[in-house]
Amino acid sequence: MDYRITHRTRYRYDEPVSLSYNLLLLSPRNTLFQSCSNFQVRISPQASLLEERVDRFGNAGHYFEIHKPHKILTITATSDVTTRQSPLIQPENSLPWDVAIQRIREDRDSDARLDRLFLLDSPMIKHTRSIEAFARESFPPGRPIVAAALDLTARINREFSYTPGSTNITTPLTEVMSTRQGVCQDFAHLQIACLRALGLPARYVSGYLETQPPPGKARLVGVDASHAWLAIKIPDLGWIPLDPTNNMIAGERHIMVGWGRDYSDVAPISGVIIGGSQHQLEVSVDVRPIEKNQLSGNSQHTSQPEFRDYQPI
Amino acid sequence: MILKPDMLAGSSLEQLLKDYNLSGGWDEMFSSDGMVRPVWQEILEQLEQMGLEQVGQHHVECQRLLRESGLTHNLYGSGNSTKRLWELDLLPYPIDNQEWLQLERGLQQRVRLLGRILTDLTGPEKLLKDGTLPAELFFSHPAWHPTWKGAHPPEPKTAPLTFCAIDLVRGGDGRFFVQSDHLDTPSGLGFVLENRMILSRVVPGFFKKLNVRRLLPFFSSLRSNLELLSPNNQEDPHIILMADAKAQETHFEQVFLANYLGLTLAQSDDLTIRNGRLTLKTLDGLRPVDVILRRVADMECDPLELFGECRQGVAGLIHALRRGSLAMANPLGTGMMENLGLIPFLPNLCRTLLGEELLLPSTPTWWCGDRLQYQYVKDNFDQLVIKPLRPLAREPAVSGAQLDKTQREQLLERIRRNPAQYVGQQRFLSGTTPILSSDRIKPEAMVIRTFITANSENMEVLPGGLVRLSSREGALKEGRNISKGVWVLSDEPAPLKPRVRSLRPIEEAPLVGELPSRVAENLFWIGRYAERAEYSIRIIRVILLLWNEESGLPDDQRLHCLRSLLVAFAQITGAAPGFLGKEKEAFLADPEKELLAAIVDNKRNNSLSNTLESLVYSAQTVRERFSVDTWQVIQEIIKRLEGLQPSPHLKLKNMRREIDAIITLLMVFSGQTIESMTQGQGWRFINSGRRLERAIFTIGLVEGTLAKEIHTQHESAIFECLLSITESLITFRRRYRSRLEARPVLDLILLDETNPRSLAFQIQALDDHTAHLPRARHLPSHRSPEGRLTLEALSALRLAVPEQLASLSREEAYRPNLAHLLSHISTLLPLYSVTLSNSFFQHTQLRKRLAAIF
Structure with a gap:
C-alpha cells in the first residue's frame, strides 16, 4: 500500500x-x-x-x-x-514456546546477545508477579509460540477496554492491570511486560495505522493519532509485530516509525x-x-x- | 589487650596509646607482634616531643581551620539540626613510597582497563557482541541509557577516563583491595588538598622531617589533561566545573576545587545551549564552553534526552556532545562502569584487553546474572553481603545473615525477577588505622580514596588521598565523619616550592564578563537582605528602648513614638501584620508577642530570622565569591540564628543582646564586602542591592512617621527616634546645634548627599553603580532604563526645597509636599528592581518545564 x-x-x-x-x-x-x-x-x-x-x-x-x-x-x-504484506505465518506450526525459550537462551549470535536488552525491565515496563501470572495463562507447556502470543494479544484485546483519556504517559502498568483499561501504548506495554516476564524478547513499536475502513468492514481503533504496538522475537521467524489494540498481527496498514524498549525510547x-x-x-x-x-x-x-x-x- | 611496647613506657605516648587494642587484622601502626611499623616511627617521635597538651591543641586547631574553610557538611536550613561535620585527624596516613609506587601501578592498570571497556560499550559494543561480557551486566545497570551510544565521538588523543577516584581497603595480610570505583562524579579531591593545607599550617615540622610527596604536580596534570580534551580553542579553552546543585554536602569542595584548578564553577542553571553549542550565561552575554569537568551524574545531565531521570542538567547538552562541539570528563556512560557485577570478569578482561595479569584484586564477588554464580549466592546467602550493581541510598548493601525470614524472601524474590541487578560479595574485614580522638589514639577501620588523572599517554596517580572511617565490613561509617590525609613518604626531600593558591597565573584572573547572571542576582539579593536585616534591627532597637521605658521621654510622648514606630515597622517590613489589622489596638497596647514573632518566627516573610536565613541561603549559593574572612561572618550569623528560634520562654526584653550581636556581625559583613571584594560587577550588584533597600526603608520610615498622622506636640520625640534609627543624631547635633525641627531633620535624612544614611546618598550611589553596569557601557550617550529611573529619583530629590517639604497642611495633620515626593520616589524604586532583573537576571527567572509528550 x-x-x-x-x-x-x-x-x-x-x-x-x-x-x-x-x-x-x-x-x-x-x-x-x-x-x-x-x-x-x-x-x-x-x-x-x-x-x-x-x-x-x-x-x-x-x-x-x-x-x-x-x-x-x-x-x-x-x-x-x-x-508490503509480510509473509503469512501459521501460528500452530511454530516452535513450542518452551523450546523457543531454550533456543533464545543459547543463541550465541551477536545480534541475539544485544537483543537481550528486550528481555529486561525498562523505564516504563516493570516485571510484576500479577503480570507474569496473567501471561502464563496463554502459555501452557508445549504450545506453539506464535499461537500462544496471539492468544495473549487476543486476551488483552478482550479483557481490557480501550478508553481514550483513561491513562496518560505516566500511568504505571500496575494501574492498567487493576483498572483493565487504557490506550494503545498501555496495551503494547502490557503485552511486552507479559512476554519479557516469561523470558521472551519483546520491543515497543511506534507508528501509524490507516483508519479508512475498507468497504463493509468495521472502523479500526486508533483514528487520528499515532499508534503503538509491539514485536516479539521468535527463533527462525524474527520479529513478529502484534497489535493488541486491534487483536491482529500488524500488517500492511501499520506504518512503522521506530522501535525501542518502551515508549520512552x-x-x-x-x-x-x-x-x-x-x-x-x-x-x-x-x-x-x-x-x-x-x-x-x-x-x-x-x-x-x-x-x-x-x-x- | 593493652599494648605497651618498651619504647613507649612512661611517655605521653603511652598515655595516648592506652586504649589501642588490636583486633587481629591488619593494623597500620603496629605489626601483629606489636612492633611499630617503620613509617610510623618518626611520627610517633614527633608526637612524643609535642607532648599531650600540644597534641590536643593541634587537634583543636585542625578542626578550627577546617570550619573556617567552610569545607564541612554544615549547610544551614537543611531541615534538622543534626549536622554531620567533618573532622580532620591530626594523624596522617603514612605510606612508604616503594609500597605506594606498586599501588600506583595497580591503579593505573585498572583505569586503563576500565577506560578500554567504556570506550567499547559506548561505541562498537564488541565485548557484548562476542560474549566477553554479558549484555545484561550493563543493560540492567541503573545508569545505562540507549543514548550513551555515540554520545561522544571517539577522540584518539585523549583517555576515555580523565579523572577517577578508586576506594581501597586493606586485607588482613596488608594487601590492598579495590572496594569501589568512583568514576562518574569522583568527589573528595578538594578535601585532600584542604586537609593537606591545614596540616601544613598546624604541624609544618612534620612535612620537613618526613619528606612527604607533594600534591601540586597532580593538579597541574589534571588541569592540562582537561585542556587536552578541548575540541576547539586549543590556546585557551574555557573549562567549567559543572556543579551538582543537589549535592550541597560537597558544594564547598566543588568550589574549592574549581578555584584551585582555575575553572569556572557553573550550575546547570548557569548554562544554556545555543545552536548546538554549550554556553555560560554571563552578564556580558553567552560565552561558549569547551570542556566540562562533570560533577552532575550522567543520568542527570540533560532533561531533554534523559526524560524522567533528570532533575537538573542542560537541555540539548547530549546533542551538543554528539556534534563534538564540546568535551566532557568523564564521558556520559561512565556511571554504568561503577558496576560491582564487573568484578568477576576483570581478571580475564585484563588478560584479553591489556595482555597483563590484574594487579589489584577486588573483594571476591559473584554476579547473579550468571547462572552458576547466582546458585553460589543462593547457597551461601548467609555468608555474603548482597548489593545492587551500584549501591545507592535507596537500595543499600545488606548482609544476608542479618535478614529475618520475610526480608530474606523479599530480597530473594527481587533477585529472582532481576538477577542481573545483584551481586553477592564476600564479607571483608578491613585493616585499621590509628585515629586521634580527644586524648586517645584508637584503631579504626578505614577506606582509602585514591585519585587518578589520565591523557592518552600518561596516567598519573595523586601521591596522597583521603582516608575515612568505615565499619569493618567496608561501608562508610554513619555518625562521625573523620578524614585524614595520605602521606606518601619518600626517601628524598620534596623540592621546595612556594605554596600555590591557584594554577592560573594572576594576570589571567577571571574577566569581568565571567560573572554568571545567577551569581549577580544572588549578590544583589545578598545586598538587599543584609540591609533589610540591619534596618529591621535598628528600628527594633529603638522600639525596645521605648518599650522598656529607658528613653527618658514623658509617657505620652513615649507611647506616641512607640505606636508610630510599630506601625511604620509593620508597614515597611510586613512582618508584624497585627499592628495594621483589625485588632491593631490590642496588639499596639501589648506589642510583645507580635514583635517577638517579627523577630524569631522564620515562617513569617521578612521577619528578622527569615531575612537572615535568606541572606545565608543566598550567600551559600555564591560561596566562592567571598573571602575566608567574610565567610567566617556568615558562619557566625548561622550560629546566631540558632539563638533566634521561637520558644515559649522568649522574652522581648532579653532580645536586645541577641540582636545587638547580630547587627555587629552585619556591620562586619558589610565592611568586609566593601573592603575585600574587588570593585567589579559583583561588588556593584551587592551594593546596588544595599542602596536600593536602604532607600526603600528610609522612605517608608519617613512616610510612616512624618508625612501623616502628625501630632505636633510629640514631634520632637519622633525626630529624635528617626535620627537615632538612621544613625544621624550625632551629625545633626554637630551640624545644626539647634532644636529638633522638621526642616533640618528632613534635610539631613532625605536630601543631604554627604550623609551616608540619607535617601539622596542612596539614590546617588545607586545611580553611580547603574552607570557602571556592563550593558550601560555599550551606549555611553544613552542612559539605560535603570539609569533613567535613578536620574528621575535623584532629580526629584535635588529639586526639592526643605522648607516646602517641612510645611504642614492647614489642619497640621500631614505634610502634603513630603508625602508627594516620597510617593513619587517610592514608585520608581520597585520599577528599578524589575528593570534590573529584566536586563541582567532574565535567564535566571525563567523556569524550565518539560513540555508534554505526545
Whole structure:
C-alpha cells in the first residue's frame, strides 16, 4: 500500500516561550516490508538549528532549537511510505514456546546477545508477579509460540477496554492491570511486560495505522493519532509485530516509525521549554492511501520562507 | 589487650596509646607482634616531643581551620539540626613510597582497563557482541541509557577516563583491595588538598622531617589533561566545573576545587545551549564552553534526552556532545562502569584487553546474572553481603545473615525477577588505622580514596588521598565523619616550592564578563537582605528602648513614638501584620508577642530570622565569591540564628543582646564586602542591592512617621527616634546645634548627599553603580532604563526645597509636599528592581518545564 502521512502537532502556550529544545521521532523506518520515499518536517517558528540523528535502535530522529519567543509551535511531518504484506505465518506450526525459550537462551549470535536488552525491565515496563501470572495463562507447556502470543494479544484485546483519556504517559502498568483499561501504548506495554516476564524478547513499536475502513468492514481503533504496538522475537521467524489494540498481527496498514524498549525510547515529540506557563496541545494525524503515480516526492505545500524544509538522505 | 611496647613506657605516648587494642587484622601502626611499623616511627617521635597538651591543641586547631574553610557538611536550613561535620585527624596516613609506587601501578592498570571497556560499550559494543561480557551486566545497570551510544565521538588523543577516584581497603595480610570505583562524579579531591593545607599550617615540622610527596604536580596534570580534551580553542579553552546543585554536602569542595584548578564553577542553571553549542550565561552575554569537568551524574545531565531521570542538567547538552562541539570528563556512560557485577570478569578482561595479569584484586564477588554464580549466592546467602550493581541510598548493601525470614524472601524474590541487578560479595574485614580522638589514639577501620588523572599517554596517580572511617565490613561509617590525609613518604626531600593558591597565573584572573547572571542576582539579593536585616534591627532597637521605658521621654510622648514606630515597622517590613489589622489596638497596647514573632518566627516573610536565613541561603549559593574572612561572618550569623528560634520562654526584653550581636556581625559583613571584594560587577550588584533597600526603608520610615498622622506636640520625640534609627543624631547635633525641627531633620535624612544614611546618598550611589553596569557601557550617550529611573529619583530629590517639604497642611495633620515626593520616589524604586532583573537576571527567572509528550 502507498500512503501519505501528515502528522501535525501544535502547542499553544499562554505565555511566550523564549527557548525551546526538542527531539522528534517522526520519520518512518525503512525495513523489509516498508520503505519511506520522502520525508519532510516543517517547524514554525523557524528552528535555529535542525539536525538529523540516528539513535541506538537505528531510528532516525531530529533535534531542533528555537530561540525566538513564540506562543504557538507547529511541527508538521509529511511522509510518503510504501508498505508490503509480510509473509503469512501459521501460528500452530511454530516452535513450542518452551523450546523457543531454550533456543533464545543459547543463541550465541551477536545480534541475539544485544537483543537481550528486550528481555529486561525498562523505564516504563516493570516485571510484576500479577503480570507474569496473567501471561502464563496463554502459555501452557508445549504450545506453539506464535499461537500462544496471539492468544495473549487476543486476551488483552478482550479483557481490557480501550478508553481514550483513561491513562496518560505516566500511568504505571500496575494501574492498567487493576483498572483493565487504557490506550494503545498501555496495551503494547502490557503485552511486552507479559512476554519479557516469561523470558521472551519483546520491543515497543511506534507508528501509524490507516483508519479508512475498507468497504463493509468495521472502523479500526486508533483514528487520528499515532499508534503503538509491539514485536516479539521468535527463533527462525524474527520479529513478529502484534497489535493488541486491534487483536491482529500488524500488517500492511501499520506504518512503522521506530522501535525501542518502551515508549520512552520512541516518543514522537519530546521537548524542554523555557517560559510558557500552560499549554494546549492539538495533534492531527492523517494517513491517506494514495495512487502510485501521485507519489512524486513533492510536498503538497510549497515551502514558505518562515518554514525550513528538511530533506532526509 | 593493652599494648605497651618498651619504647613507649612512661611517655605521653603511652598515655595516648592506652586504649589501642588490636583486633587481629591488619593494623597500620603496629605489626601483629606489636612492633611499630617503620613509617610510623618518626611520627610517633614527633608526637612524643609535642607532648599531650600540644597534641590536643593541634587537634583543636585542625578542626578550627577546617570550619573556617567552610569545607564541612554544615549547610544551614537543611531541615534538622543534626549536622554531620567533618573532622580532620591530626594523624596522617603514612605510606612508604616503594609500597605506594606498586599501588600506583595497580591503579593505573585498572583505569586503563576500565577506560578500554567504556570506550567499547559506548561505541562498537564488541565485548557484548562476542560474549566477553554479558549484555545484561550493563543493560540492567541503573545508569545505562540507549543514548550513551555515540554520545561522544571517539577522540584518539585523549583517555576515555580523565579523572577517577578508586576506594581501597586493606586485607588482613596488608594487601590492598579495590572496594569501589568512583568514576562518574569522583568527589573528595578538594578535601585532600584542604586537609593537606591545614596540616601544613598546624604541624609544618612534620612535612620537613618526613619528606612527604607533594600534591601540586597532580593538579597541574589534571588541569592540562582537561585542556587536552578541548575540541576547539586549543590556546585557551574555557573549562567549567559543572556543579551538582543537589549535592550541597560537597558544594564547598566543588568550589574549592574549581578555584584551585582555575575553572569556572557553573550550575546547570548557569548554562544554556545555543545552536548546538554549550554556553555560560554571563552578564556580558553567552560565552561558549569547551570542556566540562562533570560533577552532575550522567543520568542527570540533560532533561531533554534523559526524560524522567533528570532533575537538573542542560537541555540539548547530549546533542551538543554528539556534534563534538564540546568535551566532557568523564564521558556520559561512565556511571554504568561503577558496576560491582564487573568484578568477576576483570581478571580475564585484563588478560584479553591489556595482555597483563590484574594487579589489584577486588573483594571476591559473584554476579547473579550468571547462572552458576547466582546458585553460589543462593547457597551461601548467609555468608555474603548482597548489593545492587551500584549501591545507592535507596537500595543499600545488606548482609544476608542479618535478614529475618520475610526480608530474606523479599530480597530473594527481587533477585529472582532481576538477577542481573545483584551481586553477592564476600564479607571483608578491613585493616585499621590509628585515629586521634580527644586524648586517645584508637584503631579504626578505614577506606582509602585514591585519585587518578589520565591523557592518552600518561596516567598519573595523586601521591596522597583521603582516608575515612568505615565499619569493618567496608561501608562508610554513619555518625562521625573523620578524614585524614595520605602521606606518601619518600626517601628524598620534596623540592621546595612556594605554596600555590591557584594554577592560573594572576594576570589571567577571571574577566569581568565571567560573572554568571545567577551569581549577580544572588549578590544583589545578598545586598538587599543584609540591609533589610540591619534596618529591621535598628528600628527594633529603638522600639525596645521605648518599650522598656529607658528613653527618658514623658509617657505620652513615649507611647506616641512607640505606636508610630510599630506601625511604620509593620508597614515597611510586613512582618508584624497585627499592628495594621483589625485588632491593631490590642496588639499596639501589648506589642510583645507580635514583635517577638517579627523577630524569631522564620515562617513569617521578612521577619528578622527569615531575612537572615535568606541572606545565608543566598550567600551559600555564591560561596566562592567571598573571602575566608567574610565567610567566617556568615558562619557566625548561622550560629546566631540558632539563638533566634521561637520558644515559649522568649522574652522581648532579653532580645536586645541577641540582636545587638547580630547587627555587629552585619556591620562586619558589610565592611568586609566593601573592603575585600574587588570593585567589579559583583561588588556593584551587592551594593546596588544595599542602596536600593536602604532607600526603600528610609522612605517608608519617613512616610510612616512624618508625612501623616502628625501630632505636633510629640514631634520632637519622633525626630529624635528617626535620627537615632538612621544613625544621624550625632551629625545633626554637630551640624545644626539647634532644636529638633522638621526642616533640618528632613534635610539631613532625605536630601543631604554627604550623609551616608540619607535617601539622596542612596539614590546617588545607586545611580553611580547603574552607570557602571556592563550593558550601560555599550551606549555611553544613552542612559539605560535603570539609569533613567535613578536620574528621575535623584532629580526629584535635588529639586526639592526643605522648607516646602517641612510645611504642614492647614489642619497640621500631614505634610502634603513630603508625602508627594516620597510617593513619587517610592514608585520608581520597585520599577528599578524589575528593570534590573529584566536586563541582567532574565535567564535566571525563567523556569524550565518539560513540555508534554505526545
